[in-house]
Amino acid sequence: MGYSVHSMNLITLLQDRLRLALTGLVDDPSPYAAMLKAANDPKHGDYQANCAMSLAKALGKKPPEVAKEIVARLPQDDLFEKVEIAGPGFINLRFRTEWLAAQMQAIALGDRLGITPAVKPKTYVIDFSGPNVAKPLHVGHLRSTIIGDSLCRLLRFLGHKVIGDNHLGDWGLQFGMLLHGYKHHRDDAALQGDPVRELARVYVMLRKKIKPAEDVEDEPANAKNYPPDELAESQAVLAACRQETSKLHAGDPENLKLWKQFMPWAMAEIEAIYKRLDVKFDETLGESHYHSMLADVVRDLRAKGIAQESRGAIAILFGENQPAAIIQSSHGAYTYTTTDLATIRYRVERWNPDEILYVVDFRQALHFQHVYDAARRWGYDQPKYHHVSFGSVLDPKSRKPFKTSEGGAATLEELLNEAVQHAAKMYVQICEERRQRGDEIPELSPGELKQVHEAVGIGAVKYADLCQNRESDYVFSLEKMTSLEGNTATYMQNAYVRNRGIFRKGDENSELYRTHPPPVLLGQPKERALALQLLRFEDALQSAVVDYRPNNVTAYLWDLAKSYSGFYEECPVLKAETPALRQSRLLLCDLTARTIQKGLELLGIRTIERM
RNA sequence: GCCCCCGUAGCUCAGCUGGAUAGAGCAGCGGAUUUCUAAUCCGCCGGUCGCAGGUUCGAAUCCUGCCGGGGGUACCA
Known part of the structure; x- marks a missing residue:
C-alpha cells in the first residue's frame, strides 16, 4: 500500500485538510480550520471538527447543512475510514487503521520519532535559574531551573536555536x-x-x-x-x-x-x-557582566527621553498613577531594571533573538511589564518578550511558600538527597516484596544501583514540578512525588524498564525494529489506540512549546502510559498468535519505549534500562 | 486605595483561543487477576466548576459585579 508520510503532526495535517475544504466557503478559513480537537470519546472518532456551528450563522444556513457541505469538500483520499456528522453539527473524523499502521512503520525509522525540525527555526534566549550566588540554592530555585531547562530541550529538539542563559x-x-x-x-x-x-x-x-x-x-x-x-x-x-x-x-x-x-x-x-x-547553560552571564554598561544605558535612555529625573532619581514613567521604574537611585545606584535593559540590548546585539523568555516567579510580573515596555520604547521591539511565570512551592505545613533566608528550611541539596534516599528505601521495600513472591530480582551492581536511585529520586522531584500547570502554586510532598502510583516519574521510568524487559526476555534486538521495521497490524482496538496515541507526540510537544507548558508533555506521557497499559493487558507480545503479530507488537513496544524515553529526556529526566 | 492572579470531587490537581454526559491521581467501596513485573486491571462512590447576573444555538472557559485567598504597588532583586 503506498501511503505517503505526510506530517506526523496530526493536528496540522487535519487542519490543512479542513482549510482546503473551507476554501471557497469563507474568506479566511484558518480560524475555522483551527476549531479542531481530539475527540474525548472514541465513539466520536479520533478527531472532531467544530467549525460548522459557528460558520452556520455567517453563511445563513443550518449547522448540519454546513457540516455536510464541508464534508463533501474534503479531499477524497485514503486518510479517513469514516467521516460522520453528529449532534448539532460536529464533524467526526476517524483515520483509516491501515494508514495509522503505515505511519508506525514510517516513524520507526530514524531517531526523531517522525518529528521533523521546524521549517522556519527561530532563535530563543531563555533566561532561567538565575540564583543569588551568595546563598545556597533552595526549593524556590527549583522551578525556574527545571522549567527553563525543559523549555530549552523542547525548543531545541523542535529545531530552534536556543541560548540558555543563567543570569x-x-x-x-x-x-x-x-x-x-x-x-x-x-x-x-x-x-x-x-x-x-x-x-x-x-x-x-x-x-x-x-x-x-x-x-x-x-x-x-x-x-x-x-x-x-x-x-x-x-x-x-x-x-x-x-x-x-x-x-x-x-x-x-x-x-x-x-x-x-x-x-x-x-x-x-x-x-x-x-x-x-x-x-x-549555554551562557552564564550574571549581573556583574553588565555592570560596566549600566552608565551608558542610563545616559542613552535619558538622551532618548525615555527616562527622566523624578523625585531625585532617574526613572522611566508609565503614565499617571502608575508606578515608575527606577533605573538609577537618588544615591546613584543602578537597579535590576537597569541591568535587565542592558541585558536586552546585549542579547539583541549578540543574537538578535526572535523571542526572549524569562522563566521567573509570578511576583515579578510588573517588573517585566516595565522592562518590556521600556525596551520597546528604546527601540528593541523586534524580539517577543515572554514572562514565563510560575507559582510558588508551598510548605505542606504552613501552606505558604518555602522560606529559607531566615530559617533552617531545606536547601535544594538536602531536598535532593532526601528524594534519592527515599527512592533507595522504596527499592529495598519492593525487592523484599518481590522476593517473598519468589520473583527473580535483577542483580544490579552497587554503582548501577546508585545510578538508579539518583535517576528515580531526582526524576521524581523534576516530574512532580513539571506536571503541574506552572502558573499554579503547588504543595510540596516528597511522598506523593516518589509514589509508584499515579502520574509520576517513577511510573514512567518503570513503564520504560518493563518494556525493555520484553526485548531482553524475548532475546530481541530492538535496533532491528528501527532499521528494518516490520509491517504493523492494528486488529485489536488497544493496538489501534496505542498507535494513535504514539502519533500524537508531536502535537503534545507543539502544545507544550506554544504556551511554554511542559505539563502538556507529562499529560501526554501519562496518556501514553495508559494506552500502553491497556495494550499490554490485552495483547500478548512474546506469546502473540503469529510471528507477524509478534513482530508488529514488538515494534509498537519499541516505539512506546522510545517515545517515553524521548519525552522524559525533553523534561530532563533520565531513563534506566533496569530497575 | 489602585493593579494582577487564583477559587473545579474529601485531598492534590488537570481542563479555560466556548462545544457533545466536567476529567485524572490519591483516599473510600466492590469485583477480576498471580503475570511479558519496581507500575495490576475494571467498575462504583463522589461536583450548584466561589456567588449573582450577562453575551449565545451552547459557558468551568468570554464580559460585569460581589465574596474569599494570594501577590504586586518609585529608589532591594
Missing part, C-alpha cells in the same frame, strides 16, 4: 553582605576548611541581623516590633553592607579582589547541583 545574581547587596561579614565576622579556621560553608554561615547571620531594618523600611510601623537598640544596630549593619556594595560597584580594589575570590567558592556549590540536576 546570576552575583553583584548585588548579597555580596556587600559577604564583604561586610568577611571583614568583621569571619572564622579563619572555618574558612580554611570549608570556605563555601563559612560564607553561607556569614550570609545567614547577616540576613538575620538586617531583617529588622528592612522590615521597618518596608513599613515604618514595624518599628514597634523591635527593641530600639537592636533596630539601631540592624540599621547600622545594613548601611555598612550597602556601603560595601557601593565600594564594590565603584571598583574598590580590595572589594573587587575579594569578590573574585568569593565567586568560585560560591559557584562550585551551585554547579554541583546543576550537574546533579543535569542542567546545562
